[in-house]
Amino acid sequence: MKGQQISRSAVMWQLLACVLVSLPHLSWLPAWIPVLLMLTLGARVMMHLGRWSLPSRTLKLVLVVAATLGLIFSFGQQAGPETMVALLVVSMALKLIEIYRRRDALVLIYVAFFVLGTAFLFSSSVWTALYALAALVVVLAALLSIHQRDGVSALQTLRRVLLLAAPALPLMVLLFLVFPRLEPLWSVTLDSGGATTGLSDTLSPGDVSQLAQSDELAFRVTFDAEPPVPAERYWRVLVLDRFDGRQWSRSPQRERLRQEKLEPLGGEVRYEVVLEPSQRPWLVALDQPLAVPDWAAVKPGRTLEAREPVERRVRYTLVSHRRYRLQPMLTQQERAHYLQLPERGNGEARALARQWLAQAGGDSAAFIALMLNYYNQSFTYTLSPGRLLGDRIDRFLMESQQGYCEHFASASAFMLRSVGIPARVVTGYQGGEWNPHQSYLQVRQYDAHAWVEAWQEGRGWVRIDPTAAVAPERIESSADVFLRSVDSGQVASRALQTGWLLGLRQRYDAFNFAWQRWVLNYEGEQEHLLRDWLGGLDYWRVAAFLLLPGGLVLVGLSMRQWMARTLRRGDPVEAALIGFQQRAGACFSRRQPQQSLSAWIHSDLVPHWPEAADELMQLAELDNARRYRYGAQDDQDQAILALTRRLAKQLPRRTRVV
Amino acid sequence: MSWASRPRFELMGRIRRWSLSRQSPETSIRLTQKRIYILPTASGTLFLVLLMLLLLMAINYENNLIYALTFLLGSLFLVTILHTYHNLAGIQLTAVRGNHCHAGETAYFQLRLDQQGVRDRIRLLLPGGSPVTVDLVEPIHWLELGCPALERGWLKPSWVRLETLYPLGLFRAWTWARLEMKALVYPAPLDSPLPEQSESTWEGIxxxxxxxxxxxxxxxxxxxxxxxxxxxxxxxxxxxxxxxxxxxxxxxxxxxxxxxxxxxxxxxxxxxxxxxxxxxxxxxxxxxxxxxxxxxxxxxxxxxxxxxxxxxxxxxxxxxxxxx
Incomplete structure (x- = not known):
């Protein structure tokens, strides 16, 4: 059976399946691979039309060698999913030209299934999923076409696939809901496409506003008790202590600083963080964590860092205190470290700071109040502040007076340092979206934020958020809600505020959010959801949840099939012939079992019913033709139906005469 | 025959003998679940390997869409069992006659196959014969199956095997039906000159x-x-x-x-x-x-x-x- 040649329509299905599963990858594959696919596809179509003959062994060998060299040239030593997909697509393209037997087609289709799956490594949008579903139908049609009879139309084949796959859908949903999501067996990295967005260890203008455009999930938090109010949701990630005139970064010397001393003062919060993979070792924590997990360490600046980059989702529990005193005393060395500034530059900012310090009478708290007041008077908070040249902090403070959190944080830390107040920039996340249904806080990349910590005598490091002075709404509501209300030409989609368009946009957002939450990040919901639905996660509950509806689907399907094969399908022609035999038999003589219909007509009917002889002979001939299958079946069926009807009408007149 | 298929072949023979011993020969047989067996084919097994690979990819890349694809294909695998079974179940097979032949030739047996419902391709086979592929579209099919006639005498094939791979070739459903069929096998003819005319062989004119x-x-x-x-x-x-x-x-x-x-x-x-x-x-x-x-x-x-x-x-x- 393996040697069987596949039908011509099956070949077309194979070609179509190959093209459809390769399409999602064409955008990033090296250009020669799509070209190769087009060529082999064209060649196979030419063979299909009978213009070309099947390729010779030498030609196939040359193609394989060339493609192998091409792959080595394009991907070299790289062993990632890209290389794997490229290899699969190339082998599929090469296999295309020689599909002829069922075995070849099977190889092709199985590779196609796999390539279809890899599409999700590069995109996971709803559209990709819908496209993949359509492509899957075609691949299944290709598989069906090599096992079904010839001459089934394409539409009919698709219909068969849909009928076949329909009962599999509910079973898939059940498995999807219940199947435990396992930890990866070995670590894998995705180089392209999946480049993760997240905080970097430097801060220059534009970094955070970049993140503001990504709605990718950063982490989720569940609290043991009530969550802190939005204004207290400061998630610290990094402390940047070095400024080079352009950007803030982490100095190498910071490793030599001593561990900072924390005095908790109450406001204890216990929570669990589920951090999405970031490919970086940094962990998020609410101000200010006490103990840390044993696979992480507290760094100077009291930020948390894992020993290895976070390459997959991690879960950890922390206890934080919202009121605390951090590092009440600074050594000379530490003081100098947090006062570092470039020798020159931003003279106007320095002058402004000196003027305020004089105004405040040297008091750092009063200085900070003056600074925040200054921001509050004339500054705007925007995602599109425009480009700044030269002394950026001067330009920002004096001229543009509009910026995003990183501008404010950078300028504030600079001015604090310039007048001798130790200061540092902190980056992290602020706020998050509270999900009242599932009681957790969801923090996305657009919640990324930068603020300042200044050291004050006796109070230690104190958080100062200039953004809160400019745009308090940003701190009190979620970044998403805030950004929607701010004029932001850069985030054009969010600026669509008017009428139905906004409604549509919000609906689409909500749909995407649901897709992300319930499908792409289902593992985060799974336990909760199942516990909710089943009232527990005992084995018997899960098994019953899987088996009851699943069994119902299978039983329903077998019932349907059983009905289909037990209910007799009436053949109208057969019925017409039987009816005719009964009526004619009553008039003349019944057909004996050993007589064929035509023999009976010839010997018993024609001699006694000469008027209808022509029609009777015609009927006999048609019946023979139908039974022994020659001629066009449909025409015969129609003719038999017409004849039996005509004869039946003549029959009663004839009986009366006899 | 490869090294791997030998034990399988013997196992099949054992199952067949057991299956046939549960039936008494009849001239007409309707196929039911008592007689139909179903197992994954080689390509069905390969399909499972493919599913394992996809699952592995889903786990390692923590990709829920790949999980979903894997589960869809897995469910399809399950559902196919029913479809494959349905393609055979309910078929009524009737032995019509066996055509006589000489030893060394192939004896042909005529069978009548009745079916309702929507079905597709099946194959029929007599012991030692070559398989016949039938596309079930009509309610009645007349079939002719060959069986090599090795010796003279009555040839009674002990079984007729029906099998199907439809719809996706992942499973093979098959059955051995014990139909009462027989064909007379004449001795193999030997070409030789007619015997000499003699007293004992000739009668009077x-x-x-x-x-x-x-x-x-x-x-x-x-x-x-x-x-x-x-x-x-x-x-x-x-x-x-x-x-x-x-x-x-x-x-x-x-x-x-x-x-x-x-x-x-x-x-x-x-x-x-x-x-x-x-x-x-x-x-x-x-x-x-x-x-x-x-x-x-x-x-x-x-x-x-x-x-x-x-x-x-x-x-x-x-x-x-x-x-x-």
């Missing part, structure tokens, strides 16, 4: 007078089944008068007796084959011949029915339990 012969045309008679097709008057058939047979009277051709026991020391089977060859030659020439097989004596005659009687006697000579 006078006795032949007035008998049907082949030499002189005497008139036409309505064709009856059993007459040699060589006698058909094709001209009258062509004129539309129906089937008539030309009548001849034979005066010269004497009766030929074929006697197993006067043939010298060749082995029995070889002698039977030789006689069979003669019978075929004589009936082709439409000559009269008689047969002596020990106690069985068939008076000289000609025609299809006579040939059948003679060949049947030859086929069943000396075989136990051949009473019909």
């Amino acid at each position: 006078e006795q032949n007078e007035g008998r049907d012969g082949t030499e002189d045309f005497t008139g036409l008679e309505r064709f009856r089944p059993g007459m040699s097709p060589r006698q058909i008057d094709w001209k009258s058939l062509a004129r539309g008068r129906g089937l008539y047979a030309k009548q001849f009277t034979d005066y010269s051709s004497p009766d030929l007796w074929l006697d197993l026991h006067s043939m010298g020391g060749e082995p029995l089977e070889r002698r039977l084959s030789r006689i069979t060859g003669w019978v075929e030659q004589l009936s082709k020439e439409d000559r009269r011949y008689g047969l002596r097989l020990g106690a069985t004596v068939l008076e000289p005659d000609r025609g299809e029915q006579h040939r059948y009687r003679v060949l049947k006697a030859l086929a069943l000579y000396g075989l136990e339990g051949t009473a019909e």
Whole structure:
């Protein structure tokens, strides 16, 4: 059976399946691979039309060698999913030209299934999923076409696939809901496409506003008790202590600083963080964590860092205190470290700071109040502040007076340092979206934020958020809600505020959010959801949840099939012939079992019913033709139906005469 | 046969014997779940390997969409079991007749297959025969299955195997039906010159007078089944008068007796084959011949029915339990 040649329509299905599963990858594959696919596809179509003959062994060998060299040239030593997909697509393209037997087609289709799956490594949008579903139908049609009879139309084949796959859908949903999501067996990295967005260890203008455009999930938090109010949701990630005139970064010397001393003062919060993979070792924590997990360490600046980059989702529990005193005393060395500034530059900012310090009478708290007041008077908070040249902090403070959190944080830390107040920039996340249904806080990349910590005598490091002075709404509501209300030409989609368009946009957002939450990040919901639905996660509950509806689907399907094969399908022609035999038999003589219909007509009917002889002979001939299958079946069926009807009408007149 | 398929082959034989021992031979059989077996094919097993790979990819990349694809294909795998089973279940198979043949040829058996519902491709197979593929579209199919006839006597294939891979080739559903079929297998004919005319093999010419012969045309008679097709008057058939047979009277051709026991020391089977060859030659020439097989004596005659009687006697000579 393996040697069987596949039908011509099956070949077309194979070609179509190959093209459809390769399409999602064409955008990033090296250009020669799509070209190769087009060529082999064209060649196979030419063979299909009978213009070309099947390729010779030498030609196939040359193609394989060339493609192998091409792959080595394009991907070299790289062993990632890209290389794997490229290899699969190339082998599929090469296999295309020689599909002829069922075995070849099977190889092709199985590779196609796999390539279809890899599409999700590069995109996971709803559209990709819908496209993949359509492509899957075609691949299944290709598989069906090599096992079904010839001459089934394409539409009919698709219909068969849909009928076949329909009962599999509910079973898939059940498995999807219940199947435990396992930890990866070995670590894998995705180089392209999946480049993760997240905080970097430097801060220059534009970094955070970049993140503001990504709605990718950063982490989720569940609290043991009530969550802190939005204004207290400061998630610290990094402390940047070095400024080079352009950007803030982490100095190498910071490793030599001593561990900072924390005095908790109450406001204890216990929570669990589920951090999405970031490919970086940094962990998020609410101000200010006490103990840390044993696979992480507290760094100077009291930020948390894992020993290895976070390459997959991690879960950890922390206890934080919202009121605390951090590092009440600074050594000379530490003081100098947090006062570092470039020798020159931003003279106007320095002058402004000196003027305020004089105004405040040297008091750092009063200085900070003056600074925040200054921001509050004339500054705007925007995602599109425009480009700044030269002394950026001067330009920002004096001229543009509009910026995003990183501008404010950078300028504030600079001015604090310039007048001798130790200061540092902190980056992290602020706020998050509270999900009242599932009681957790969801923090996305657009919640990324930068603020300042200044050291004050006796109070230690104190958080100062200039953004809160400019745009308090940003701190009190979620970044998403805030950004929607701010004029932001850069985030054009969010600026669509008017009428139905906004409604549509919000609906689409909500749909995407649901897709992300319930499908792409289902593992985060799974336990909760199942516990909710089943009232527990005992084995018997899960098994019953899987088996009851699943069994119902299978039983329903077998019932349907059983009905289909037990209910007799009436053949109208057969019925017409039987009816005719009964009526004619009553008039003349019944057909004996050993007589064929035509023999009976010839010997018993024609001699006694000469008027209808022509029609009777015609009927006999048609019946023979139908039974022994020659001629066009449909025409015969129609003719038999017409004849039996005509004869039946003549029959009663004839009986009366006899 | 490869090293791997040998044990599988034996296991199949064992399952088949067990399955057949649960059935009694019938002329008509409806296939039900009691008889239908279903197992993944090689490509079905490969499909499972593919699913494992996809699952591995889903786990390692923590990709829920790949999980979903894997589960969809897995569910499809399960659902296919029902579809494959449905393609065979409910088929009614009836043995119609077996065509007689000579040993060494293929005996063909006619079967009638009744079915309702929507089905597709199945294959049927008799032991040792080559499979026949049937696309089930009509409610009734007439099939002819071959089975190699190795020895003379009654050929009763112990089973007919039906199998299907539809719809996706992931599973093979099959059954062995124990149908009551039989075909008479004549000895293999051996070409050799006709025996010498001798006292013992020839009867007197006078006795032949007035008998049907082949030499002189005497008139036409309505064709009856059993007459040699060589006698058909094709001209009258062509004129539309129906089937008539030309009548001849034979005066010269004497009766030929074929006697197993006067043939010298060749082995029995070889002698039977030789006689069979003669019978075929004589009936082709439409000559009269008689047969002596020990106690069985068939008076000289000609025609299809006579040939059948003679060949049947030859086929069943000396075989136990051949009473019909």
